[in-house]
Amino acid sequence: LTGSALGAMARRISSQGKVTISVDEYSSNPTQAFTHYNINQSRFQPPHVHMVEPLPYDAPKPVGHTRFVCVSDTHSRTDGIQMPFGDVLLHTGDFTELGLPSEVKKFNDWLGSLPYEFKVVIAGNHELTFDKDFMAELIKQDYYRFPSVSKLKTEDFDDVQSVLTNCVYLQDSEITIKGFRIYGTPWTPRFNGWGFNLPRGQSLLDKWNQIPEDVDILMTHGPPLGFRDWVPKELQRVGCVELLNTVQKRVRPKLHAYGGIHEGYGIMTDGYTTFINSSTCTVSFQPTNPAIIFDLPNPGNS
Ligand SMILES: Nc1nc2c(ncn2[C@@H]2O[C@H](COP(=O)(O)O)[C@@H](O)[C@H]2O)c(=O)[nH]1
């Protein structure tokens, strides 16, 4: 099979003209998927795909634009973080270490201190208490893997989302802000059995299939394949192949914001979608990567 025939296998157009993504044959091996699609389809090559320099904080915001401020993976280390001017804050998960209510409260207080008109937040794999199925399983296993969470009573975290009073919290859901359709989802490929983990392939694709077409901004915790998903210590790419296919072949957001892979902090484009990995923490959990700002023209302002 040629590269383009394989590409077609991962993307079918139904009789109603709807694009359907199917599980990619390289789904379980993202590093191999990257090499294959790079060699056979130049899928990650310039001129379309390239790195993007971050906007300086003092860049004037163009008229008729909204400025998004992207952060991720702050891991309860927000003390002293300098935040730039902007309109809408996007935080793409791992705002705590374990999702303890005390951490969530601290994060919510920090959000309350920020001047943005809107703040949108999703969970990451560290927000254990936000994943109800994960917690049910953890309790069954007598908190074996996360003993410090066992000090909590169920009623302490049953309604943990309600602690987030200073933002819009998205979990497989969307909101329209200033005319932008923003969809947020916390799921990542299974890795060491944390919250919101699912096996690669159909299980994750089922979550991505819930993302509506015509979303302007997609927020996920982890990266898609090939865009700031390299883990140097393992010489591996770990981005989700089905997420990439969903983003590029079906949803086509203008901005895909995420974090998850701390080492992947940075910005890329494929010529249509801008991909921002805004992990604040480095791989050694130092909160030193600056928030990334990004301007988008307001919908209807063409
Ligand atoms: N090989 C993989 N490494 C991963 C994956 N997800 C995360 N990581 C590594 O852990 C750190 C921190 O992640 P966190 O969720 O604990 O904050 C990340 O920067 C990577 O180095 C994965 O799926 N595969």
Ligand SMILES: [Mn+2]
């Ligand atoms: Mn993290």
Ligand SMILES: [Mn+2]
């Ligand atoms: Mn994470």
